[in-house]
Amino acid sequence: MQKNPFFRPARLAAGVLAGLLTGPLLAQAEGSIGIAQQFGIAYLLLDVVRDQKLIEKHGKEQGIDIQVEWRSISGATAMNEALLAGVLDVVSAGVPPMLTMWDRTRGRQNVKAIAALGSQPNYLLTNNPAVKSLQDLGEKDRIAVPAAGVGFQSRTLQIEAAKLFGKQHFQRFDGISVSLPHPDATAALISGASEISAHFSSAPFYYQALENPKVRKLISSYDILGGPATFNVLYTTEKFHKENPKTYRAFYDALAEAERIVKADKRAAAQTYIRVESSKLAPALVEKIVEDKENDFTIVPQRTFIYAEKLHELGVLKNKAASWKDYFFEEAHGGAGS
Template sequence: MRFASLIATTAIAAALSLSTSAHAEGQIRIAQQFGIGYLILDVVQDQKLIEKYGKQQGIDIKVEWNSISGATAMNEALLAGALDVVSAGVPPMLTLWDRTRGRQNVKAIASLGSMPNYLLSNNPKVRTLQDLSDKDRIAVPAAGVGYQSRTLQIETARVFGKADYKRFDNISVSLPHPDATVALISGGSEINTHFSSPPFQYQALENKNVHKVLSSYDILGGPATFNVLYTTQKFHDDNPKTYKAFYNALVEAAQFIRANKAKAADTFIRVQKSKLSPEFVRKIVEDPEIDFTVSPQRSYVYADKLHDIGVLKNRAASWKDYFFEEAYAQPGS
């Protein structure tokens, strides 16, 4: 079952009250956000790969798919027990890892791929971070705490100093990528800047009034993991067969995408009911900057920098500190 809905913070409590108890082995509730950054999950869902690997272990796995916008809603749902696996950028996962150590012990399961996120603007005066003013408004999925905001904070700390890393939080607005893209392209609203992600950033850049200010790859020093999947220690330990089936499904889906990029693009359109043209989506999937892999890349840059500016209390020794051990079979950083 798939719910294409945006869950506002004020409505989360009601939604979570429907189901707060942990599921037994053989059931998994997964939530993803919007965009091509979740293509691995689209393939897993479309090909019923979790069910496939479950049957290989002698269990029938019931899979529930949910769509939620924003890391805040994801994290609250996971901690409330309404979801088993959630997805968001590396920073929101690290925040939960940091805050739940010794309790729920939230850790990452796998990467969903490395892809750049672009800071875009339709304000011709905004060419660098120094050009942003109180008159500008930056759209991000989760203001102050999400992947885009944390990435911006790291760069802001580098440019303006660690004490001023929240400099742009007060002009950031929480808005799902699809809505922010429409606002940026149409103009005329308070939103004139958007820290975007694929495919939305490419869609926006087709408009002559929109330009790129900065790439996350510039900030992180090269290709880096965008989204990750994560869960609690309890779900990991109590559901070994389900967890193994899920991880194996992710690995197969990543392999399928690399070997069948055109078919993978069609899967994205079908599963996410996208109105984008197949040619446009295939161009994104084939972009050499994008790598659909379960192996984390440069995730430790976030762990190191976010600890340095005080967002994380605990310092990770390596990426393995905040990933479950199944991921160790893959290379990582």
């Protein structure tokens, strides 16, 4: 397999957690915050916050000096383990993994979302000329997703499968899904030399894949959810939220300012991403992605309640949310979320 310019080495959850435990423990201390993000342009707001030291800026406005520690972790499993172990204060992942944490920690750590990181679609791509729609995917096809059965992409497919084939068949595509990091899946789909015939892909990977004439889009997450919808969110425990009001407020205000900065100058925001992430992507491609009207870098949650509602109906979530505000802390409630 050829070297992929989007490649980031995968990290095992246990190894990441062990490594974090050897570092400074910043969790649950007013005036300090440990934040973990994953890789990709979906995390642009955090890159801007980091680059311009916005948490530190808003901390001073709150009358405190805030020590910020940034971590890069691949995968929601490692994120969640570190959060519950008290090693990290804030983690990031897709809406379904966050909802799983909210569901499983109710009455205990009471994990909730802080803010959205933006609405960006995921595209289900294929290189199989015989596949014209989801219904055409068969036993010989293999769908690459980051976390088969449980991640953002699989949960989104489960919602669509329930709509197409009935609730009892919501896991229809789980049997032909394989866990594969986006960079590897992109390379496999483009090469056509492996079992991978489909890939539920996020930015920037689907931009790269669609440059190949043999790759086509079948459906996007926006199609399934009925329009623009939040991809990734930030979340934390009730303990951190309650015991660190000034630090939490500074972080939230920093995110809000980052949104304004990105929307005011998208070209500069693209340059920030390249600089902070040491990205090897072509600047023109990064600018194209940031300026794409489908991608909205906003902290206001959009269509997250569809996941809460549908995954509860399918039995994935035990607890039923009355609205999106049930699983977001109150600082986010002022926006026109959903």
